[in-house]
Amino acid sequence: MGVDIKSYLNPPVLLVIFLLVISLMFIFPVLNMILLGAILAYLVRPVATKIQSKVKFSSVSIILAMIVVLIPLILLVAYVSYEISSVITSLIASNYYFDIDQFISQLPIDVNSVNSSINSSLNEIAKYVLNYTVSFLSKFLNITLDLFILVCSVFYFVRDGDRCIEFIRDFVPDDSKNFFDNTLESIQDVLRSIFYGHFLTSVIIGIFGAIGYSLLGYPYGIFLGVLTGILQLIPIFGPWPIYWALFFIDIYAGNYPRAIIVLLFGFFLSTIDMYIRPALSSHYAEIHPLILLIGFLSGPLVYGVVGFIVGPLILGITYTVLDSYRKEYLFGDE
Incomplete structure (x- = not known):
């Protein structure tokens, strides 16, 4: 049997659709x-x-x-x-201070033109x-x-x-309320999974990083730990840019023992992620890493800095809604 669309598009429904579209334009x-x-x-x-x-x-x-x-x-x-x-400020103070008058006087140019x-x-x-x-x-x-x-x-x-x-x-129609409730529960699982499995993991690794870098004697050790935690949120990065940069700086400065130690410490940070993240998020929704990667990279292009949070959440929720629909309507009778 075909569906009579005209029976659904009555004046009240059309008015509701019109108002929803106008409202969306205002809040977008x-x-x-x-x-x-x-x-x-x-x-x-x-x-x-x-x-x-x-x-x-x-x-x-x-x-x-x-x-x-x-x-x-x-x-x-x-x-x-x-x-x-x-x-x-410290870089400018240490590397870019010079006498401008002396510098100009040594140049073979016309002072008036200058x-x-x-x-x-x-x-x-x-x-x-x-x-x-x-x-x-x-x-x-x-x-x-x-x-x-x-x-x-x-x-x-x-x-x-x-x-x-x-x-x-x-x-929601009565025959779809079960799907609606399951979808809400799946969304909550996504929020818990991303929070516990990713944000809390980043906090833990950031704390480990701050303690380790401070004990190794690096200036701005706490700041380096904060950067490590922030980079840990982005799947394609993780903590490796920080400890590899410190490794090469120590090699250039001739501090070979600390360079080896910070590299081993960095490998430790990268390794514990494989244990902390599954332990925290295993009880909730399992989100494929590609979904999070696309969300983290494309989210800021759409929503700015907020997109780092909103992007992976929207894609993760979309995935769970599709999965819930697949289980409820496509395979529900099997």
């Missing part, structure tokens, strides 16, 4: 913040539940939980930015700085709006996430 510019807010809400909610057992008001417990979860992330970004600026070129260059630089400032202010307003939407999304998803799911579930 901030969709990445909403998705990230939903993901962070999944992490904040267990903390809020524990705090709520001791705090009377749910809103207060959610805000406290958001502070507990988000403040470490903000401090991490601030720490990385501070360390990078310190490294750049002054004219300098004035022209200064004007161009001033125009560039002005344009950059205006552009930065506009981006700053956008960033402020994104952060505001992110915070609001986390708060309301934690507080009203169950209502949102029930609201969507009411539109």
